[in-house]
Amino acid sequence: MEEKVITVTSGKGGVGKTTTTANIGSALALLGKKVVVLDGDIGLRNLDIVMGLENRIVYDIVDYVEGRCRLRQALIRDKRAPELYLLPTAQTRDKSAINPGQMVQVCDELRKEFDYIIIDSPAGIEQGFQNALAPADRVLVVTNPEVSSVRDADRVIGLVEAQQKGPVQLIINRLIAARVKKQEMLSTQDIMDVLSTEIIGIVPEDEAILSSSNRGTPVVFNGKSPAAIAYRDIARRLIGEDVPLVQPQPTSWWQKLFGRTE
Amino acid sequence: MSASASSELQHLKAMNFFERLFGRRSSAQTAKQRLQLVLVHDRAEIPPGVLALIKDDIIAVISRRVNIDREHVVVNVTHEDKMSKLLVDIPLLRNADGQAAGRARGEAQRPNRRTTSPSS
Numbered sequence: 001m002e003e004k005v006i007t008v009t010s011g012k013g014g015v016g017k018t019t020t021t022a023n024i025g026s027a028l029a030l031l032g033k034k035v036v037v038l039d040g041d042i043g044l045r046n047l048d049i050v051m052g053l054e055n056r057i058v059y060d061i062v063d064y065v066e067g068r069c070r071l072r073q074a075l076i077r078d079k080r081a082p083e084l085y086l087l088p089t090a091q092t093r094d095k096s097a098i099n100p101g102q103m104v105q106v107c108d109e110l111r112k113e114f115d116y117i118i119i120d121s122p123a124g125i126e127q128g129f130q131n132a133l134a135p136a137d138r139v140l141v142v143t144n145p146e147v148s149s150v151r152d153a154d155r156v157i158g159l160v161e162a163q164q165k166g167p168v169q170l171i172i173n174r175l176i177a178a179r180v181k182k183q184e185m186l187s188t189q190d191i192m193d194v195l196s197t198e199i200i201g202i203v204p205e206d207e208a209i210l211s212s213s214n215r216g217t218p219v220v221f222n223g224k225s226p227a228a229i230a231y232r233d234i235a236r237r238l239i240g241e242d243v244p245l246v247q248p249q250p251t252s253w254w255q256k257l258f259g260r261t262e
Numbered sequence: 263m264s265a266s267a268s269s270e271l272q273h274l275k276a277m278n279f280f281e282r283l284f285g286r287r288s289s290a291q292t293a294k295q296r297l298q299l300v301l302v303h304d305r306a307e308i309p310p311g312v313l314a315l316i317k318d319d320i321i322a323v324i325s326r327r328v329n330i331d332r333e334h335v336v337v338n339v340t341h342e343d344k345m346s347k348l349l350v351d352i353p354l355l356r357n358a359d360g361q362a363a364g365r366a367r368g369e370a371q372r373p374n375r376r377t378t379s380p381s382s
Binding site: 146183193 | 288290291293294296297300305
């Protein structure tokens, strides 16, 4: 089966699932794919604001599931890429508004039209997570180089494998190379040793991320910031290109001196 | 048989050596080590406290039949190749007749009265 539905999850909150979903979805769209990013966090809508599309929501996925609109009406077109859409979630409902079966049904509908459906899973391992996992062909687990998120990632990887949803791949997010070098932070190798899961990308800590969410413009749309490069590489790996993993290196003094601030 | 348990021990000894050499161990190393230990328990779904209870139970059962060194019983969970194992190490005490004591598992020196560990 073609791996169209990609679920981005983590267990722990705040590790960068939404940022990752927005950037990978946008990067795939910039590679010419027809992409929809789907917010899986009912009641805590956020993918819309990170993508800068919050003012354009009329209908959401719950409206569609409950028959108040057609799927096409709920999809918001992002004009910054040729074929990029957001399927927002409901802000005033809770996780029980949709069940895993309905999620599979919605994704089956989207599969007919899109090359990729990227689902931003909520934190936790409850129903919202189960909803996001149910239609997945491929699962990306986001972790930070930090004990609590690595532990939660292990738990989530176990749950995903128990449901035979695969393949599972790891994104190490917010790695600070200088601190790894000083052995103040878990390295990529440490995390690989602990989780024994394939790594599909290493995203360095990057100031550009905060300003990009301030503006509602995912970093992959403009720029050569380290995180943008890392996200574009992940997108290329997802479409099957052979892009070698690059270990982030500490920024040198001259990079700091001439580095741009955003 | 206790390869993983003993390698874990050697790992700890090595860390102590480096600690002595360079002062404090790095926080990243500590993080990795703590994660590896906690994940073994998470994956096996046996909290460390339950392991202590299992240990008490095993000591009670085994010591009904054989004389064991209660102080040095080790009960550990290890995780290899996505398989969790319970490793139990029970030293036997010297008998009243003066026969050399072995260990309850592994190459016990009293094969006629050897108990086996759940992991073997």
